[in-house]
Amino acid sequence: MSTQIRILFTEPYGTVSPRLYGHFAEHLGRCCYDGLWIGDARQDIPLTGGFRTDVIDALRAMPTPLLRWPGGCYADHYHWRDGIGDPGKRPARLGLSCGRRVLDDNGLGTHEFLKFCEMISAEPYLAGNMGSGSVQEMADWVEYCNTDLPTQLGQERASNGQSSPWGVKLWGVGNENWGCGGNYDPESYALEYRRYSLMLQHVDPSIEMVFCGHNLDWNRRSIAKMRDHLGFMDHFSIHRYWINGGHGTQFSDADYYALLDEAHRTEEFVVETRALLDDASQGRRHVGIALDEWGVWHPEARTWGPGDVASETGDYGQAGTLRDALATAVALEGFHRQCRSLSMANLAQIVNVLHAPVMTEGDRMWCTPTYFVLQMHAVHLNATAYRTEISGRESLPDGSSAVSATATSGGVTITNRHLHNGVTVNLVADRNWNRAVVLGADRASDENGPGHEERVRTKPLKVHREGELITFELPPHSVATIF
Numbered sequence: 301m302s303t304q305i306r307i308l309f310t311e312p313y314g315t316v317s318p319r320l321y322g323h324f325a326e327h328l329g330r331c332c333y334d335g336l337w338i339g340d341a342r343q344d345i346p347l348t349g350g351f352r353t354d355v356i357d358a359l360r361a362m363p364t365p366l367l368r369w370p371g372g373c374y375a376d377h378y379h380w381r382d383g384i385g386d387p388g389k390r391p392a393r394l395g396l397s398c399g400r401r402v403l404d405d406n407g408l409g410t411h412e413f414l415k416f417c418e419m420i421s422a423e424p425y426l427a428g429n430m431g432s433g434s435v436q437e438m439a440d441w442v443e444y445c446n447t448d449l450p451t452q453l454g455q456e457r458a459s460n461g462q463s464s465p466w467g468v469k470l471w472g473v474g475n476e477n478w479g480c481g482g483n484y485d486p487e488s489y490a491l492e493y494r495r496y497s498l499m500l501q502h503v504d505p506s507i508e509m510v511f512c513g514h515n516l517d518w519n520r521r522s523i524a525k526m527r528d529h530l531g532f533m534d535h536f537s538i539h540r541y542w543i544n545g546g547h548g549t550q551f552s553d554a555d556y557y558a559l560l561d562e563a564h565r566t567e568e569f570v571v572e573t574r575a576l577l578d579d580a581s582q583g584r585r586h587v588g589i590a591l592d593e594w595g596v597w598h599p600e601a602r603t604w605g606p607g608d609v610a611s612e613t614g615d616y617g618q619a620g621t622l623r624d625a626l627a628t629a630v631a632l633e634g635f636h637r638q639c640r641s642l643s644m645a646n647l648a649q650i651v652n653v654l655h656a657p658v659m660t661e662g663d664r665m666w667c668t669p670t671y672f673v674l675q676m677h678a679v680h681l682n683a684t685a686y687r688t689e690i691s692g693r694e695s696l697p698d699g700s701s702a703v704s705a706t707a708t709s710g711g712v713t714i715t716n717r718h719l720h721n722g723v724t725v726n727l728v729a730d731r732n733w734n735r736a737v738v739l740g741a742d743r744a745s746d747e748n749g750p751g752h753e754e755r756v757r758t759k760p761l762k763v764h765r766e767g768e769l770i771t772f773e774l775p776p777h778s779v780a781t782i783f
């Protein structure tokens with residue numbers, strides 16, 4: 301069966317902001333501590349400023365344009381002053397997030413995090429503490445980071461080693477405040493949010509404020525409360541985890557397709573949220589949708605939801621297979637289509653936790669298939685996204701097209717979602733694209749790991765070119781980029 305893809309260069313969706321390729325690092329499990337930050341020198345693990353050099357190098361090459369920190373649920377327990385000043389004098393606190401209570405020595409604080417962002421060229425996004433903090437505490441954090449005046453906080457920042465302001469733009473008012481972030485109802489949160497947003501913007505009017513959304517009911521009610529105060533909101537945050545794909549590695553054909561379908565339907569959630577925002581604003585203000593946590597959350601890494609879940613809270617680590625990478629590619633197609641509506645999207649989480657592109661164990665570091673799929677998408681950053689037209693399709697069991705694609709001025713990424721059948725793709729593109737790579741493996745459940753770090757990785761793809769027609773074979777469960 302062959303499939304034709306045409307790129308409609310006259311029908312642009314918009315520009316793919318690098319912020320759509322953001323990431324999320326929480327003090328949870330082995331993400332921030334151990335995965336990113338080790339702190340003191342260890343002979344077996346090379347460090348740069350306390351962070352793992354191998355992880356820094358991998359993230360730089362991914363790339364990582366944006367990084368949200370320190371949570372997640374952790375954010376609403378975090379007091380930023382605990383993480384500044386002499387590391388030897390920082391208080392050891394209970395690290396609280398998602399049912400975990402661990403010792404947190406605050407070795408990784410504001411200065412370390414923002415230095416790390418510089419090292420990997422990521423724009424920082426700080427999630428403030430609304431659940432157990434105060435407006436004053438969050439406003440002080442903004443001042444500490446951003447003032448260029450020699451105020452007490454400005455001087456304190458300088459004496460801690462940072463004389464010039466960082467100018468952090470993105471500030472979240474809490475996280476999942478409908479649940480772990482304070483158990484608010486939507487109207488109370490919206491009212492409280494307005495106070496935070498106003499006071500923070502008095503300190504620095506150039507910052508962008510992120511409002512916490514949730515499901516459609518919460519979103520409808522909280523947006524209604526914000527209808528006449530939309531000026532306080534730059535981004536409306538939603539989270540979407542895919543939880544219906546069965547076990548991370550031992551999944552059935554039905555599980556495989558269920559996960560890809562769930563990834564595909566992430567776009568619907570964005571569209572539904574957009575309708576609510578547009579209805580409230582009536583063109584008065586464009587509020588971006590920040591999908592600031594997304595990805596697959598397998599049952600073995602949670603104690604709730606569908607599937608054969610864990611009996612106890614673990615470290616939130618899970619397998620990362622080729623199937624997860626394909627789901628990522630499918631979701632990214634939707635992000636590109638919604639690039640005018642989505643202002644940000646952060647994969648959860650950046651290392652060792654949940655849908656991580658990078659994994660570590662002792663002195664070993666490896667990249668998951670999702671890492672490679674993100675790297676293949678680097679050509680799309682800052683590019684113009686265009687509509688594609690697909691015909692002569694190989695079908696999935698539910699009758700939908702097995703082949704899907706996203707095209708930008710940087711190249712085209714094509715996914716063959718079929719678990720068992722390969723396809724011949726005829727791509728019509730009057731562009732001078734002459735490189736092609738493919739990510740695939742014998743089984744969709746294949747993954748990388750210690751001793752087999754490169755089992756799943758990108759390889760050159762052979763294409764045949766005749767004028768504007770580019771023809772190539774796409775194996776089952778694979779994804780390719782022509783650029």
Ligand code: AHR
Pocket residue numbers: 326328371372373374397398475476593648649654
């Ligand atoms: O990413 C793990 C957790 O998932 C985050 O802390 C929380 O925001 C979400 O529920």
